[in-house]
Amino acid sequence: MTWNELKETQEKIVKIxxxxxxxxxxxxxxxxxxxxxxxxxxxxxxxxxxxxxxEKEGVEACGTCSDCKRIESGNHPxxxxxxxxxxxxxxxxIRNLKKEFSYRGMESIRKFYIIEDAEKMTISAANGLLKxxxxxxxxxxxxxxxxxxxxILSTILSRTQILSFTPLTPLKLMETLEKNGVxxxxxxxxxQLTNDIEEAYQLYHDDWIVQARSIMIQLVExxxxxxxxxxxxxxxxxFPHFKEKNQLNLGLDLLLLWYRDVLRxxxxxxxxxxxxxxxDKLERQALNSSQRKVSQQMAAILExxxxxxxxxxxxxxxxxxxxxxxxx
Ligand SMILES: [Zn+2]
Numbered sequence: 001m002t003w004n005e006l007k008e009t010q011e012k013i014v015k016i017x018x019x020x021x022x023x024x025x026x027x028x029x030x031x032x033x034x035x036x037x038x039x040x041x042x043x044x045x046x047x048x049x050x051x052x053x054x055e056k057e058g059v060e061a062c063g064t065c066s067d068c069k070r071i072e073s074g075n076h077p078x079x080x081x082x083x084x085x086x087x088x089x090x091x092x093x094i095r096n097l098k099k100e101f102s103y104r105g106m107e108s109i110r111k112f113y114i115i116e117d118a119e120k121m122t123i124s125a126a127n128g129l130l131k132x133x134x135x136x137x138x139x140x141x142x143x144x145x146x147x148x149x150x151x152i153l154s155t156i157l158s159r160t161q162i163l164s165f166t167p168l169t170p171l172k173l174m175e176t177l178e179k180n181g182v183x184x185x186x187x188x189x190x191x192q193l194t195n196d197i198e199e200a201y202q203l204y205h206d207d208w209i210v211q212a213r214s215i216m217i218q219l220v221e222x223x224x225x226x227x228x229x230x231x232x233x234x235x236x237x238x239f240p241h242f243k244e245k246n247q248l249n250l251g252l253d254l255l256l257l258w259y260r261d262v263l264r265x266x267x268x269x270x271x272x273x274x275x276x277x278x279x280d281k282l283e284r285q286a287l288n289s290s291q292r293k294v295s296q297q298m299a300a301i302l303e304x305x306x307x308x309x310x311x312x313x314x315x316x317x318x319x320x321x322x323x324x325x326x327x328x
Contacts, residue, residue, distance in 0.1 A: 001046055002060050008176055009197065010039055013163050017043070018059045021050055027161040029133050029142040031118070033149035034165025037196025041116065043165075044143040045071060048079050048112045051141055080113040089121040094128040101140070111140040118144035119151035126153050133159040167195050177204075185277045186210060192257055192274055193250065203250075215241055216254040217278060223325045224285050230322050238318065248314055249305065256301045262286050263294045300324040 007014040020026045026047075032040040049061035049071050061068050070076040080100060082093050101111055115121070121129065133142065133156070144160060146152055168176070170191040177187040177197075182204055190200045190209065203209040215237045222229045242251040261275050265286040275282060304321040308314070 001042060002063070003046060003050075004060070006039065006043060006046060008179070009168060009172065010043060010165060013043060013165060016163065017047060021059045026051070026141060028140065029160040030144065031149070031152065031157065031160040031162045032143060032145045032165060033152075033162060034147070035167045035196075036147055037194075037198045038165035038167055039197065040145040040165055041114070044114045044145065047141070047143065048076070048114075051112055052076070052078070052110060078111050080111075082113065082115045084117050084120040087120065089115065089117070089125050091122060091124040091128050094121075094125045094132075098128075098132065109139045113140070113142050115142065115144045117146060118156070119146045119148045123153075126156060130155055130159070168197060170195060173197060173200060185275065186213070188274050188276065189213060189254075189257070193253060212241060212247075212251065212254060216251060216258060217275075217281065219322075220255065220258050220285070220325075221281065223322060224288060227326050230326075231319065234318055234322065239314070245308065245314075248318075249308055252301055252305050252308065256298060256305075259294055259298045259301065262289060263291065263298070266291055266294065296327075297325050 003014050003018050017026075030044075030047075032044065034040060046061070049063070049068050050056065050059065052067040052071065053061035053065055054067070055062035055065045063069075063072075067076065071079055074081075080097060082089060082097060085093060097113060115129070130153075142160075144152075144156070149157075149162070173195055174187040174191040177190060177200060178184065182190070186204065186209060190203060193203065193209075194200050215233075219230065219233055219238060222233055238251070242248040257274050261273050261282050262285050264270060264272055265279070265282045266289065270279065273279065273282070300321055304317055307317050
């Protein structure tokens with residue numbers, strides 16, 4: 001990662017930080033606030049690299065020196081990340097951090113620490129940290145991150161520079177994915193499923209979403225053309241891929257998007273299609289269908305989503321859904 005790359009998704013934040021780097025006026029404590037998946041940790045780690053790297057070119061860390069590499073791999077001795085231990089961040093965790101700091105510089109006198117989900121600090125942990133924030137030594141930087149800024153104590157707010165991370169628009173998310181090598185049909189799909197870039201990459205990881213998509217398309221093809229195959233495909237392909245409840249829920253979302261595309265084909269609004277590379281299949285299904293039939297199929301999928309959240313057995317739920325999709 002470089003600041004230039006991060007600028008694509010968080011332009012304002014990157015401008016503020018890189019300006020401070022240029023002027024050598026970094027704050028000693030930041031609070032990064034914003035929704036999950038807006039890149040708070042990535043920016044924090046980039047800041048850590050910039051802080052430690054002695055081979056910088058302008059504001060950009062070199063990415064190849066031992067400081068950069070160890071930060072990247074998560075084992076730099078002077079970069080600490082604190083995360084909630086269970087439901088809270090406890091005073092002992094802050095005490096340990098202070099202890100680490102008192103061994104002045106494992107390698108240098110610089111120290112960098114990140115406290116994630118800072119709203120989860122207990123009152124005593126927050127007060128413990130406060131003393132720390134009040135006595136900046138000019139050689140350390142703290143980054144607190146939170147998705148719930150309203151739960152952060154005002155005493156902490158007043159001692160940090162607050163930077164607000166904004167969520168990506170679907171368009172921005174798709175552009176970013178495409179720039180990183182994800183193909184257009186898949187970026188269109190991911191843009192419908194999430195606005196969290198991290199989640200999008202997770203779904204893309206190991207081709208999970210690519211396979212999920214082709215299994216779903218196989219299933220809907222069989223529903224309309226080879227109904228005797230449907231149960232077999234459920235057993236052999238569908239359930240082994242959509243194992244967890246959240247995965248099955250995503251599978252149902254995929255089905256819903258497919259039938260919405262059939263509907264869009266029927267009413268000739270193809271410019272909004274998600275499955276742009278399967279227009280032949282969509283047209284074939286649209287030919288044998290009607291608006292009323294597709295609406296009923298979409299309603300059946302929504303009903304299945306409701307039943308899934310009410311913990312109905314997935315096997316039963318999917319088999320019944322397949323029957324309703326065939327009736328349509
Ligand atoms: Zn470096």
